[in-house]
Amino acid sequence: MRLHRNLVFAVVDALHYIFNEGEYADKVVEKVLKYDKRWGARDRGFIAETTYDMVRWKRLYTEIAEVKAPYTRPNLFRLFAVWAVLKGIKLPDWKQIEPTPERRIKGRFDELSKIRKFNESIPDWMDELGAKALGEDLWTKEIHALNQQADVILRVNTLKSTKENVKAALLEAGIETEVIRGYPDALQLKERANVFVTDAFQNGWFEVQDASSQLVAPFLDVQPGQRVVDTCAGAGGKTLHLAAQMQNKGQLIAMDIYDNKLKELKRRAKRNGAHNVETRTIDSTKVIKKLHGSADRVLIDAPCTGLGVLRRNPDAKWKLQPEFLEKIMVTQQQILQDYSKIVKPGGKMVYATCSILPQENIKQVNKFLSSEAGQDFKLTAQKNIYASKSGFDGFYMALLEKAPSA
Template sequence: MRLHRNLVFAVIDGLNEIFNEDGYADKVVQKLLKRDKRWGSRDRSFVAETVYEIVRWKRLYAEIAEVKEPFSRENLWRIFAVWATLRGITLPDWKQIGPTPTRRIKGRFDELSKIRKFRESIPDWMDEIGEQELGAKWEKELKALNEQAPVVLRINTLKISRDKLRSALEDEDIDTEFIKGYPDALQLTERKNVFTSDAFKNGFFEVQDASSQLVANFLDVQPGQRVVDTCAGAGGKTLHLSALMQNKGQIIAMDIYGNKLKELKRRAKRAGAHNIEPRTIESTKDIKKLHGKADRVLIDAPCSGLGVLSRNPDAKWKLQPEFLDSIRQTQSEILESYSKMVKPGGKLVYATCSILPSENQNQVEHFLTTETGKNFNFIKDKKILSHQSGYDGFYMALLERK
């Protein structure tokens, strides 16, 4: 592979923004890809994939390059040289790239690969918590979370069937395959920018991981019900609920962030989902108004996001152990407060994109011992690990109000 100066400079600029200016990888990459209109799809793929690769393996590469944060531009070039060397890429004779000790890099890689925290490129505290909570499964899970996440689409059944969408995408040179056990999903056989396709603009699909698609189904919604999605965000699961309800009934999509609900409105319009009512949570009064009034309540709780590291590798470096303590407290409070919206005989799903029992089944078990929780029966739960499913790590529990 021949390296092109403008593409590599874009990678270095992106890494600088992510590592030194606290930029989010997805936003930084999005911005980088608009940098030069002359870039073709291969150029953009190189920039995006190289940035994500180096972010994913930051600890390992920095250790091999013998550099420490905050990284100077010279440090970032050294890290880039490690990445290129390990991929067998011949480095060009540029002044930014000093003499690269190829044999030393490969030797250090072999040596560090024997130690899990370096081999899987993860902070010490995260490795310890993972092992403590998941035991022997942690090793396999960590390996799976370092794989590049597949691109999965969710068919918008309000507008199109799965077979028709597959044909429509084929016409646009986008090949997909069915996934057994996921009725509304198609997986891309080759990574492509699907957001520029006519099928996307027409609202025929959303990009949504296969594990995430299981949550709305787990809630067992029926057309005509009143459903509350309490942490709706930009509405991936809200839109799925709307499709499952065939646009009948009412979905109240709530979130503390009004800007996310604006994005949901835009997406709902494209999807032709008309039974969604966005509501910003401004105080506890907004919750109290709905006490005992919902047939179904979805709590897609804020969490550590450890189940989605394959698509958000920078989260490894942004998460801090104290955040875990505070988010567990938040989860507990949300479950206690929002569960009161479920009417007698109604159902509740508590879900996270974490793989840690302390954020998942332990939260549900604790809730069921509280005064509010004693009004609920546990029906079932589902624990999804990436190394077993090939998709995001997720948890969901179904409870029914007595």
């Protein structure tokens, strides 16, 4: 592979924004890709994938390069040199790239690869937390799986199309997909491609949604004609799946504290042909109180550490702080206490997170069940999904049923 100066400089710029300015990797990549309109798919792919790769392995590379934050531009070029050497890419003779001791880099890599926190490139606190929560063996496998690049998975929108039609339409656009056993609406891309420019996407035939995330809506067991409330809907990935499962029949209320996310959901719902979705911003406790005891089904896709989705958000490893876990656990329990009141007698509720930590998952459910608000509920099923076992994102979901009224 021959390295092109403008592409390498774009990667170095991106790393500066992410590591020094604390910006989010996905937004930075989006910004940097706008530098030059003449860049083709391969150029853009190099910038995006190299940036994500270096963010993912930041700790390992900085340790080998012997550089510390804040990273100067020469330091960032040193990191790039480490990345290139370990990938077997010949370094160009540019003044920005100083003579690179290749043997030393490889030797240091062999040495550090024996230590998990360097080999998997994670902060000390996260390594300790994971090992304590899941046990050494499972944590070792899990963090390794969470460091692999995530595949692109689509969810076919059954309100508008079928798996066969989406598969055929994408093939016509030069994009090959394959079905995934056990995931009825999922298609996996054989190679990464920009699916958002296809007619099939523009026409609302599919959404991009990880396979694990696609298990949540069916777990809630919704039926056409019911009143369903998605309490932490965000931009609505799971809301749209619920709408399809309800066949557009009944009432689907999507709620969130962020109005801008619900605006995005409305736009997506329109493209998806999901007509039974109604959005409500949670701007006071009244919004929840009005719904008390009225819903057949309630989904709580709770805010969490996101440790199960590190494959697609590698910069979260560096943004997360140990105190955030304590804070988010208080929020999760509060949400369970408050939003569970929406479920009517005989109704069902799913509590889900994209975390793999028991303290955000089963421990929260048990704490809720032993509280006054949870006394009428019972846990009827739960799923712990690990990336190391499924090959997809880490997730948790618990199905709780409320006793019918006497």
